[in-house]
Amino acid sequence: MHIQFDFKVLYLVAALLGGLTACASYTGKMREMRDAYAAGDYSRALESLGKSGLKDNSSDTLLWQLESAMILDRQGQFESSRKFLLEADKTVDELYTVSISKTASTFVSNESAADYEGEDYEKVAIHSILAHQFIGLGKISEAAVEARKINNKLYEINQKYDAEHRNKYGEDAHARYLSALIYESRGECDNAIIDYKKALDLYDGGFSRYIKGGLPTGLVQGLARCLLIRQRAVDLKSLIANYDSVIGHGKAANLPGQGGLVVVHELGEVAVKHAQDFFISAGKQLVRFSYPVIAPGQIYDQGTGVEIEKIGEIHGENTAYLDAIAADALEDRRGRLVAKQMARLLIKGQLNYQAEKNFGPLAGLAANVITAATETADTRSWTTLPKAFYITRAQLGPGTYKVKIKTNGKINTIKSITIKKGQLILMRGVG
Numbered sequence: 371m372h373i374q375f376d377f378k379v380l381y382l383v384a385a386l387l388g389g390l391t392a393c394a395s396y397t398g399k400m401r402e403m404r405d406a407y408a409a410g411d412y413s414r415a416l417e418s419l420g421k422s423g424l425k426d427n428s429s430d431t432l433l434w435q436l437e438s439a440m441i442l443d444r445q446g447q448f449e450s451s452r453k454f455l456l457e458a459d460k461t462v463d464e465l466y467t468v469s470i471s472k473t474a475s476t477f478v479s480n481e482s483a484a485d486y487e488g489e490d491y492e493k494v495a496i497h498s499i500l501a502h503q504f505i506g507l508g509k510i511s512e513a514a515v516e517a518r519k520i521n522n523k524l525y526e527i528n529q530k531y532d533a534e535h536r537n538k539y540g541e542d543a544h545a546r547y548l549s550a551l552i553y554e555s556r557g558e559c560d561n562a563i564i565d566y567k568k569a570l571d572l573y574d575g576g577f578s579r580y581i582k583g584g585l586p587t588g589l590v591q592g593l594a595r596c597l598l599i600r601q602r603a604v605d606l607k608s609l610i611a612n613y614d615s616v617i618g619h620g621k622a623a624n625l626p627g628q629g630g631l632v633v634v635h636e637l638g639e640v641a642v643k644h645a646q647d648f649f650i651s652a653g654k655q656l657v658r659f660s661y662p663v664i665a666p667g668q669i670y671d672q673g674t675g676v677e678i679e680k681i682g683e684i685h686g687e688n689t690a691y692l693d694a695i696a697a698d699a700l701e702d703r704r705g706r707l708v709a710k711q712m713a714r715l716l717i718k719g720q721l722n723y724q725a726e727k728n729f730g731p732l733a734g735l736a737a738n739v740i741t742a743a744t745e746t747a748d749t750r751s752w753t754t755l756p757k758a759f760y761i762t763r764a765q766l767g768p769g770t771y772k773v774k775i776k777t778n779g780k781i782n783t784i785k786s787i788t789i790k791k792g793q794l795i796l797m798r799g800v801g
Contacts, residue, residue, distance in 0.1 A: 396433075396750040397642045403437070404753050408639055412445045415754075429485045432461045433750055436492065439499070440754035444800065448503055455496050455503075462493050484748075490527045490537055491692070491699045492752045494520055498690075498759070501548060502634050506798030513796075514552045520545035537702045539580070543572035544690035544759050547589050550596075551632055551761075555794040559596040563605075566593035580694045582669055586687040588632070588763030590616040595628070629793040630766040635674055635686050635777045636800045638757035641667045641693045643700070645747035660747040664700055666693035667757065673779035674801070675762045679772040686760035686777075693757055756800075767791075777801030 399422060406415035419441065424434040439454035465487045497519040504513035520542050528536045546569035553562035566589060573585050590613045597606040610617060643662040675685040760777075768791045775783040780801035787795055 395645065395746070396748075397644060397753075400437075400753055404639065404642070407441060407444070407754055410444075412441050416441050416445075430750070432458055432465070432486050432488050433752065435461060436488075436496075436752040437754050440752075443499070443503060448507060452500065452503060455500055458488075459493075459496050462488055462496070486748075486750045489696065489699050489703075489751065490524075491539060491695045492755065493527065494523050494542065495692070495752070495755055497523060498542075498545065498548075499636075499755075501545075502636060502759075502798050505552075505634055505796045510552055510555060510796065514549065514556075517545055517549040517552060520548075538576065538698045539695050539702075541568075541572055541577070542690070543569045543577040543580075544761075546572060547586065547689055547761065548634065550589075550592060551794070551796060554592055554596055555632075555796050559599050562596045563593065563600065563602070566596065579698075580691050582688045582691055582758075585616075586689055586761060587616045588687060588761055591763060591765060628765045628767050629789045629791065629795070631676060631678075631762075631764045631771075631773060631787065631789070631795050631797065633676055633686070633762040633775050633797045633799050635760035635762065635798075636756040636758075637669065637671060637674065637760060637778045638801075639753065640696055640751075640755040640757050641665060642753050643747070643749040643751045645749055647747075661704060662700055662747040662749055662751075664693065664697040666691070666697050669693075669758050670778060671758070671760065673776045674760050674799075675776060676764055677774040677776065678764060678766075681764075681766075681771070684762055684764045686762035688758055689761045690759040691757075692755060692759070696751075768793075775799045 400419075403415050403418040403422065406412070406418055416438075419434075419437055424430040424437070435454045435458035439451045439458065442448075442451035442454065465485055497516045501513045501516035501520070504510070504516060524539070524541060528540050531537070546565045550562045550565035550569060553559070553565060569589055570585075570593065573581065573589065578585075590609070594606065594609055594613075594617045597609060641664045643664055645660050646663045647660045669688065669691065671686065671688065675683055677683045766789050768789055770786055770788045772786050773783070774781060775797060777799035778801035782799040782801065783797070789795060
C-alpha cells in the first residue's frame with residue numbers, strides 16, 4: 371500500500387508538538403519565579419524556584435546556583451548568595467570539558483539534554499555581581515579581586531575559539547571602569563589611570579554597542595582627577611582637548627581636593643531566551659531548525675542616581691547593557707550551534723529512514739514528527755541577572771551629606787555620609 375505524504379498535515383502536527391515542547395521550555399517553566407522576583411516578592415520567588423525541580427536535575431545545577439544567588443542577594447542574605455556564586459564559578463570550570471556521554475545525547479535529542487554550561491556572558495557576570503556585592507558591603511579589596519577576574523575570564527573564554535569565531539564581547543568596559551574606581555578609592559591613582567584609559571578606549575570603540583546614552587562622563591572626570599593628582603600634564607592636556615565639556619569647562623583644577631560618592635546600580639532583569647523556529651522539507655523529511663534568541667528590551671532608568679540634600683539630583687549613567695551583550699553572545703554562538711545541529715539532523719534523518727524502511731510509511735511519518743518536535747532550542751538562561759549596570763558619580767568636597775540612593779525609581783538607601791578631603795566612597799544600589 372502506498373501512502374501519499376501531505377506536508378501540510380506534517381507541518382501542522384510538528385507545529386503542535388513544537389508548541390507543547392515550547393510550553394515546557396525553561397522560559398515558560400520559570401515565569402512564576404521571574405514574576406515574583408520582578409515584583410520584589412523574593413520569598414515567593416525562592417519558593418517557586420524550589421518547586422521548579424532545578425535542584426534535583428543534575429543538568430541544571432548551574433542554573434539552580436545562579437538563580438538562587440540573585441534571589442538571596444536581593445533578600446540581603448549576602449553570605450548565602452556569595453556561596454552560591456562561588457559554587458557556580460566552580461561548576462563553570464568543572465563543565466569546561468563536557469562529558470562524552472552528555473555531548474552524545476544532544477545529537478539525538480536537543481541541546482536541553484546536556485548540562486547547562488552557562489552562556490559566556492553569564493560566566494563573566496558571576497564576577498560582576500560578586501564585585502558589586504563586595505562594594506555594597508564595603509569590602510573594597512575583595513571587590514578589586516573580582517573586578518580583575520572579569521576580563522581575565524573573558525580572555526580565557528575567547529581563547530577557546532579560533533580567531534574567526536571569537537565573541538564580539540571580548541572585553542568589558544564596565545569592569546575596567548569598576549576597577550579604576552576601586553583603585554581611585556584606595557588612593558592608587560597610577561593603577562586607576564591605566565584602567566580608566568582602557569575603559570575609555572573600550573567605550574569609545576566596540577563596547578559602545580553595549581551602552582545607552584553615550585560615554586559615561588563620570589569616567590572622564592575620574593581619569594582627569596587622577597591625572598591631576600599624579601601631575602600627568604601631557605595626558606591631562608590631551609584629555610581636556612578631547613573632553614573639556616565633560617570635565618567641566620576648565621574646572622579640572624578643583625578636582626584633586628574633591629572626593630565624592632560613587633554608586634554602582636543594578637537595574638531590572640535581563641531579557642529571556644525564546645525559540646526561533648523554521649521548517650524546510652527535504653524529500654520525505656520535514657526538517658526543523660530551532661535556535662535560542664534574545665530580543666533586547668527597553669531600559670527603564672527613571673529615578674536612577676543619587677539625591678543629595680541642598681545639592682540636588684545627579685543621574686546615573688549606563689555602563690553596561692546586558693540585554694545587548696546577551697543577544698550578541700547568542701549570535702556569536704549560532705555559527706557553532708549550526709554545525710552541531712546539522713550533524714544531529716543527519717542522525718535523525720537516518721532514524722526516520724530506518725523507521726519507514728522497517729515499519730512502513732506511517733512509522734516513518736511518526737518518526738519524522740517526533741524528531742521535528744524534539745528539535746527545540748535550549749532556552750535555559752540566568753533569568754534573574756540584571757538588565758543593565760549604571761554608575762553615578764557625585765563630585766563632592768569635604769563635608770557631611772544626606773544622601774538618597776535611587777535605582778529604577780526604588781529608594782535603596784537614605785543616610786548621612788561624611789567625606790574627608792579627596793575621599794571617594796563606593797556604594798551599591800539595586801532595583
